[in-house]
Amino acid sequence: MYLGLDLGTSEIKVVIIDDAGRLVASEGEPLTVQRPHPQWSEQDPGQWWTATNRAVGRLRARHADLWAGIRAIGLSGQMHGAVLLDAQDNVLRPAILWNDTRSADECELLTQLAPELHQVAGNLAMPGFTAPKLLWVAKHEPAIFACVKTVLLPKDYLRLMMSGEKVSDMSDAAGTLWLDVAKRDWSDSLLGACGLTRDHMPGLVEGSAPSAALKADVAREWGLSSSVVIAGGGGDNAASAVGIGAVNTGDAFISLGTSGVIFAVNEKFRPNPQSAVHAFCHALPGRWHQMSVMLTAASALRWLCQILHTDEPTLLAEVAALSLEEQRRAPIFLPYLSGERTPHNDPVASGSFHGLTHSTERAALGYAVLEGVAFGLDDGLEVMKQAGSHIEQFSLIGGGARSPWWAQLIADVVDIPVVTHRDGAAGGALGAARLGWLAVGGREDEVCRKPAIHTRFTAGADRAQQLQQRLALFRLFYRQQVEARKPAL
DSSP, rough: EEEEEEOOOEEEEEEETTTOOEEEEEEEEEEEHHHHHSOOOOOHHHHHHHHHHHHHHHHHTTTTHHHHTTOOOEEEEEEOBEEEOOOOOOOOOOOTTTTOOHHHHHHHHHHHHHHTTTHHHHHHTTTTTHHHHHHHHHHHHHHHHHHEEEEEEEEHHHHHHSSOOOOEEEHHHHGGTOOOOTEEEEOHHHHHHOOGGGGOOEEEOTTTSSSEEHHHHHHHHHHHTTTEEEEEEEHHHHHHHHHTOOOOOEEEEEESSSSEEEEEESSSOOOOOGGGGEEEOOOTTTTTEEEEESSHHHHHHHHHHHTTTHHOOOOOOHHOOOOHHHHHHSSSEEEEBEEEOTTTTTOOOOOOESSSSOOOOOHHHHHHHHHHHHHHHHHHHHHHHHHOOOOOOOOESSSGGGHHHHHHHHHHHHHHEEEEEGGGGHHHHHHEEEEEETTTTOHHHHHTTTOEEEEEEEEEEEEEEEHHHHHHHHHHHHHHHHHHSOOOO
């Protein structure tokens, strides 16, 4: 048995897979985000550890028959977050998350301080990445910055608590802007631009390699052997790729979670920062990937349901009942509730509905949100094509993959077949468990098999013209928003 832990933004998920690769058990524990100021997004790392222990405890209690067979643990987690520790490994402040956009000015500063940034890190400086966050702390919280001994990524803080070891993997480290992504090693010059050195960084291993073992006290509390191996693991999207077998060139998926991601595997490092496409290391050795990221995806639907005092299954059912004519009359939604990354790199972009009338009902709002997210994905796909990605089919994973109606809409918008898998919602946790299996000797061809296709969705002709017309409006309304922000002459 192999345990996978995925530290998401809204939930810690824990799963068990067996040596046939089957997902046999899972548990989750919710997490909350604190937004003390506009553009801020933070979490207390202590909340992560408490939630992990609760989820592990429930999983152990409900599946005692499986527990003794666990040989390895894999880790996956939200990328880019900055966990700042002092010399005694105490947390100095709440972790600044991936969707925090306060450090836009520091992105410009980093680009000036490190002219080699784009070539070495393979990415534009964006507020979501870790490096600008440290420049922000240095400027606005200098007393805290002076005490920083170690910077960890979110999942690697869990590793520290589990093992006492400070280690990260290549895929997650690539999202800091401190990694030489081609060489798969820390860059001294990029670290120096932020007033840091290698001494502030964790050690690096490949995601499928052993990284540590459980501390004796944690092993006792969890009822596991202290010989249980902890794999390097991966950033959430790279781990998700391992989970659905996207490990070879040309494999691709769309993840509909809090954020929306298009992920395509490459055999070499292919940076194209000009279009805000990310180029990162994969969680497996000798592989890289390109990725487009929109900051708000399934979380936009959750936001709308909270406002409308309904739940997602109810609203999705109402949306599915709309006619094509009712879809045509629905508002256009810009899904930029947290700003946007690909392709706009616009931290101050905002969400909006266009075309509201007295006759607009909540089902139409729901449709607009689903469609707006699909349009945002298509924007990202266009620049990935320009960056050299050739995609013939997408796997759809994440919480949004539970909606067949949304899957069909995405296939219609991107005009590429979309397939779902039975365990697609397990995402990074499933991939983390697979990485744990690899770390104790599992063979890649056996561990990283593609799961069986559950449903296939292909683009239909019935609303193709209508969607293209609405996509043109979607893009026009964003351009108008940008123009409206320009100062008057």
